[in-house]
Every structure is written in C-alpha cells, then in structure tokens.
Amino acid sequence: MTHYGEGEFDGEDLRAASTFAGVPDEFQRLWTPHRMAYIENGQQPAEADCPFCLAPGMSDEDALIVHRGTHAFVLLNLYPYNSGHLLVCPYRHVAMYDEATIEETAEIASLTQEAMRVLKKVSRNDGYNIGMNQGRVAGAGIADHLHQHVVPRWATDSNFFPIIAKSKAITLLLGDVRNAVAAAWREQN
Ligand SMILES: [Zn+2]
Numbered sequence: 001m002t003h004y005g006e007g008e009f010d011g012e013d014l015r016a017a018s019t020f021a022g023v024p025d026e027f028q029r030l031w032t033p034h035r036m037a038y039i040e041n042g043q044q045p046a047e048a049d050c051p052f053c054l055a056p057g058m059s060d061e062d063a064l065i066v067h068r069g070t071h072a073f074v075l076l077n078l079y080p081y082n083s084g085h086l087l088v089c090p091y092r093h094v095a096m097y098d099e100a101t102i103e104e105t106a107e108i109a110s111l112t113q114e115a116m117r118v119l120k121k122v123s124r125n126d127g128y129n130i131g132m133n134q135g136r137v138a139g140a141g142i143a144d145h146l147h148q149h150v151v152p153r154w155a156t157d158s159n160f161f162p163i164i165a166k167s168k169a170i171t172l173l174l175g176d177v178r179n180a181v182a183a184a185w186r187e188q189n
Contacts, residue, residue, distance in 0.1 A: 051078075052089045052145040064174060066182040067114070071107045074115055074185075076178050079141065081151050084123050084177055086115050088148040095144045096134055108148055114188065115150045122184045125152035 047053065055063035055075055064076035066086065077085040088111045090104040100108070116128060129151040133140040 047093055047144070050093055050142065050145050052087075052142060052147060053093050055089075056091060060182060061175065061178065064178045066118075066178055067111065067185045069107050069111055071101070071104045072111055074111055076174055076181070077149070078174070080174075081129075081149075082153065083173065084119050084125070084152045084181065086119070086150040086181070088112050088115060088150065090146055093145050095146060097132060097146060100146060108146075112148055112150055114185070118181055118184045118188060119150065119152045121188075122180050123152050126155045127153040129153060 052075075055065060056068070056073060058065075060066070060068075064078065065073055066076065067074040071092075072088055072090045074086055074088050077087050088108050090100055090108065092100075092104065094100055094104075097105070112130060116130075119125060119128070130149065132146065132148050133143075136143045
C-alpha cells in the first residue's frame, strides 16, 4: 500500500480553496491534498489486494476495525478527512450500493446510526458528513468495494485538518482513536 507522508507536497503550489473559481455556497470544504494524491496516484487494487476484503482477516488493531457485524463491519479510514473518520463496509466485495443485498443495506444503515452515536460520545462532534462515493469519477478511492463514510465534524475543524494530515502524528494517533471508538462501541452494546 502506498503511504503519503511528510514532505510529499514540498514545493507544491498549495492554494486556499477559497481562491478557486466558483460561487460560494453554504457548504464548508475540507481541503485535503493528501487525499487527492491518494485518489490520483493510487491504482485500484485487484480484488485479492482489496483493503476492505483483507481487513476482516486481520486483527482489529492492525486493520483499525472498531466493530464487526454480521454482514458489514466498521473501520477507521487510513486516509481520514477528520479524526474519527469511519467507514462502514459490507464483507462482500461489491462496488455499487444497488448491488448490496437487503440484509447488507439494512446493516450498513444500522451501523451508520450506531457509528454516529459512538462518535458523538467519544468526540463530542457538532455534526457529520455521511455518504458514499459511487465510482472513481465520483471520488471513490477504493471504487470496487462499497463503503459508507461517517465523518465527524466540529464547528472549528475546516482549516485544521490539512495541517496535521501532513505530519506523521496522525498515523500514530489512528491506533489511539481506534481503541477509544472500539471501547465506546462495546460499552454501547
Ligand atoms: Zn473488497
């Protein structure tokens, strides 16, 4: 797996998203150049190398899994938009939401609700971004394996994350975040 670390964007011309052409709207943008690099440079993995197929075979700690359900599981995004960014995935390697079974969609929905409650308890966030990118053109990093994003948002977070994302600290913190979220999830059940 490719990792993007310190110095990746040295010499890059990084501009504030607010200087881009367009009409301002009510949406806050999370400007995440590290994430764009992942999307643009990252090859789509073959099914045998699919990170969401490999994760359930690993330990919770190594795979950053916070909860295992019957048809779907929840893990921390290795390339988070924000601290506590969770992904809800079916175990089955299907790409599109309309390919998921009734059982899978029902559990993805209930795990998404549970993820919201757990995150609220752990991180006291003010809001969430929840959703799925379907297909590479729509921004899916791993387009071949369905995953629902659950991203906690704080009133003050929009300009904070791109700075810490470029440091190694976030990688080290992922283990701590996983422990906290997994513990809260166990408590809830
Ligand atoms: Zn897969």
